[in-house]
Amino acid sequence: xxxxxxxxxxxxxxxxxxxxxxxxxxxxxxxxxxxxxxxxxxxxxxxxxxxxxxxxxxxxxxxxxxxxxxxxxxxxxxxxxxxxxxxxxxxxxxxxxxxxxxxxxxxxxxxxxxxxxxxxxxxxxxxxxxxxxxxxxxxxxxxxxxxxxxxxxxxxxxxxxxxxxxxxxxxxxxxxxxxxxxxxxxxxxxxxxxxxxxxxxxxxxxxxxxxxxxxxxxxxxxxxxxxxxxxxxxxxxxxxxxxxxxxxxxxxxxxxxxxxxxxxxxxxxxxxxxxx
Numbered sequence: 001x002x003x004x005x006x007x008x009x010x011x012x013x014x015x016x017x018x019x020x021x022x023x024x025x026x027x028x029x030x031x032x033x034x035x036x037x038x039x040x041x042x043x044x045x046x047x048x049x050x051x052x053x054x055x056x057x058x059x060x061x062x063x064x065x066x067x068x069x070x071x072x073x074x075x076x077x078x079x080x081x082x083x084x085x086x087x088x089x090x091x092x093x094x095x096x097x098x099x100x101x102x103x104x105x106x107x108x109x110x111x112x113x114x115x116x117x118x119x120x121x122x123x124x125x126x127x128x129x130x131x132x133x134x135x136x137x138x139x140x141x142x143x144x145x146x147x148x149x150x151x152x153x154x155x156x157x158x159x160x161x162x163x164x165x166x167x168x169x170x171x172x173x174x175x176x177x178x179x180x181x182x183x184x185x186x187x188x189x190x191x192x193x194x195x196x197x198x199x200x201x202x203x204x205x206x207x208x209x210x211x212x213x214x215x216x217x218x219x220x221x222x223x224x225x226x227x228x229x230x231x232x233x234x235x236x237x238x239x240x241x242x243x244x245x246x247x248x249x250x251x252x253x254x255x256x257x258x259x260x261x262x263x264x265x266x267x268x269x270x271x272x273x274x275x276x
Contacts, residue, residue: 037180188257
């Protein structure tokens with residue numbers, strides 16, 4: 001990932017800080033989902049790699065900002081010190097700004113290889129999922145919910161936006177650029193929505209019972225911040241049951257894609273059983 005900033009005229013330590021944020025030992029789930037959806041319909045994977053990098057840049061920017069003291073105040077991310085702990089808060093803020101703007105440059109750069117209307121539609125999905133109607137709106141609702149009792153409907157609304165929106169858009173934009181038929185795009189979108197909630201539920205569970213050595217971040221952080229979580233609302237067993245419900249729902253949508261949807265069934269099973 002840091003190769004995407006090579007040969008750019010970035011001043012001072014800003015380039016180093018951007019590279020640090022990108023190079024962490026993350027799962028790269030969102031670009032992986034994008035590429036898998038694309039490869040279901042097209043063999044020309046190399047042509048969309050910049051788009052995949054753009055999606056990861058957006059996700060990384062959100063983590064850098066989310067870790068800041070005025071947000072979740074995290075010291076560790078992806079198994080090492082957070083960006084602001086190494087480069088300072090002001091630089092971390094600029095890293096996030098830089099990654100967000102760089103992301104759209106990267107996604108737009110695939111335009112020479114695909115019909116403009118396909119690129120525009122794919123970017124539009126990612127833009128909507130990343131902004132106030134999606135991830136940013138979800139982060140706002142998440143902060144607003146701290147220290148407050150909320151119901152399951154409210155909790156799902158938060159995480160459909162904060163976590164699920166970009167996961168769904170990653171899958172959907174891959175299908176769009178791959179020229180998937182509309183009925184497949186519908187199945188991919190529903191799959192992404194259920195996978196996004198499944199990912200968040202397992203994230204909440206790992207915050208309670210996960211091994212920090214494997215997750216790469218501090219445990220019990222959500223409780224210390226008074227955040228609303230699935231285990232907090234449903235209990236551990238209830239959260240595990242909800243995760244199973246979302247796994248099954250995701251797999252039903254993936255099955256509608258036939259043999260080519262098997263990879264997504266494997267992915268939802270992996271997310272369900274992950275330990276990091």
